[in-house]
Amino acid sequence: MNAPASFESLAAWLDTHADALDADQSRASDVLPQLIRGHAAGVGVPEALGGAGGTIADAIDTVAAVAQRSLTAAFVLWGHRTFIEYVLQSDNETLRADTLPRLLDGRIAGATGLSNAMKYLSNIEPLQMHATRRADGFALSGGLPWITNLRREGFIAAAAFDHDDGSPPSIFAIPHDAPGVERSDDLDLIGLRASNTAALTVTGTVLDERHRITADARSWLLRVRPAFLGLQCGMSVGLARRALLATAQAGASSREPIHEESAALEAALAEQHVRLKQGVLDGTFFERPAALFELRIALVDIVTRALSLEVQATGGRGFLRNQSGVARRVREASFIPIVTPSLVQLKAQLAQQRAASVA
Template identity: 50%
Template sequence: MTPQSASVEAGRGLLPQDLRAWLEQHADALDDGSLDAATVLPRLAAAGVFRQGVPEARGGLPGTDIGDAIEAVSQVAELSVASAFVAWGQRVFIEYLLRSPNTALADAWLAPLLGGEQAGATALSNAMKFLSGIESLQIGAREAEDGQWVLDGRMPWVTNLRVQGFLVAAAVTAPDGTPAVVALPHDIAGLVRSPDLSLLALQSSNTAALDVRGVRIGPEWLIHPDAREYLPQARPAFAGLQCGLSIGLARRALLAAAQAGQGQASRGILGAPLEALRAQVGALSDSLIEGVRNGRFVAEPWALFEIRIALADAANQAVQLELQASGGAAYLRPAGAGFARRWREAAFLPIVTPSLVQLKTELAKRQARLAAGAAA
């Protein structure tokens, strides 16, 4: 079994047993927010989750690549999507620095990010939608007399904004009109964090809004001067790691369905759909990792969108099969607590930015362009 296809069903993987046990024990508390969100990041860091796929020379684990990073997020999501959401944000921010020409910024922050002392938050979902023409950038910059940029705007939904300290990646319209990508530290003047958003699930994920009120930055905080050049290169890792949430949830729900049904579900009427969906998730996961590894999705982002949609749909189907296999037990407390959490987690997957509706809209536009070209 290759690293990218390992799962909780096989009883092996990239996560140490102490982390797996901790996530299993606290999954419900991490979902409803009764466990302090500050506990998540250090646990994941101590297990080496963020070092997967980082070059050894930059503090990463030898012999690993981006596929291992996606698999690590997937295995966290098998046990807690709230924790996987944090892992996604942290690892994506690390990826941004690895791909930045601003080596001084990366050199200054990679070590505390990899070690979990500093949180990394990605507010570039807006920028990803900007690339596709879905919406405009939400932060503008003007140039001050001393040459610094002065930023104003808002980031309405950002995860991993750990109150103990964070860096957030944001896309801004530069004074010359070019979209740029910058990093903002939590304690910079004018950056205001809201209280945690009241989410239906995934509460221990430090998800909040940020107001940007006259924030002044110099070139040392520039991740890349041109988002149009930078983001298409970073998007496969951004979306690929995000797909780990769907992969992990689908795996765990399918396992729970098989265990709940035992002979009835595994060999009876649910046996065939369970096996078919399990094979589909495995094939999609392998295609995802192969495409991110070989760079295919840089030139063909629509193929990545299709996989993201299919994986979110598969996770929702898996939860439905778990409900059918469990029957009334899934609706009883406390026996059905795990199912109820996975039901809420599955509801998040279609709306995490870019949402499935936005992705399907982009695919429909592409089909319309291809049809118009064929007809011309």
């Protein structure tokens, strides 16, 4: 599926404002409306549900196309589109009917909030949110230090909660205006500053079954993880692609000495992009999550090497303000390895799996 025609105007806007989105928190309110106008959020959502049609692979391509121009906007799109995926994969039809139209038209921003849950799934850390059953629903408490797309104009965030009665952990969709929900000021990031990234605290917030995405967090997370990480990998694909394009457009004297290395990286990126989409579509990454972990690690390596080539090809011009986007992309590339699950966490998980298979 090709990107919608309206994506061209979104691409032009991103090209114009990418540096400002990276550096200026005050531009945060602009990002989601532009993504909605460009029909980026509805890609991979069935037309019968109000989306643009296509598959999750098409959504990955859309994240990559946005990341090629602005990682800040791609990070917002990843959060928003991933929350949409949660709603699509939930059995809660009431939640889907209530939230999906508002997510697709941008009235509310979707925030994944499941980094803690993904670490919990990999036995990296316990859940940080807790639920107490009450007659009128569940009283929720806890805090998450880092969530993207907590748009001040309105958001709904997913978070995983353990239960005091010993039942399996649940995942709830937390509306911004529910009593006890508090968003912090934006985190003081060195880049991606217009991404509406903040901490979220819930204190005695009461939600009922209408807000529960799943009552069995572990099984549901295993099912949704390929989309969560697949969409995230789209950010790496787009950023690496842009760096390699900039390298190819450099002057011949700078480009030729590194041509072979650049061509090899382009081929590797194309091959991994195909594997990424295929593995999400055919169930490989559900059956063999280690394959997805390894692919994410490999993509980060390509991003790092691609940015190194762009720096070499751009030369001193890249060190001048407002002369190229290379400085911004270097900052963006430094963020890619630490997005949850980080490379350190993925490598630790793979090492544990290898050790278990040998034992």
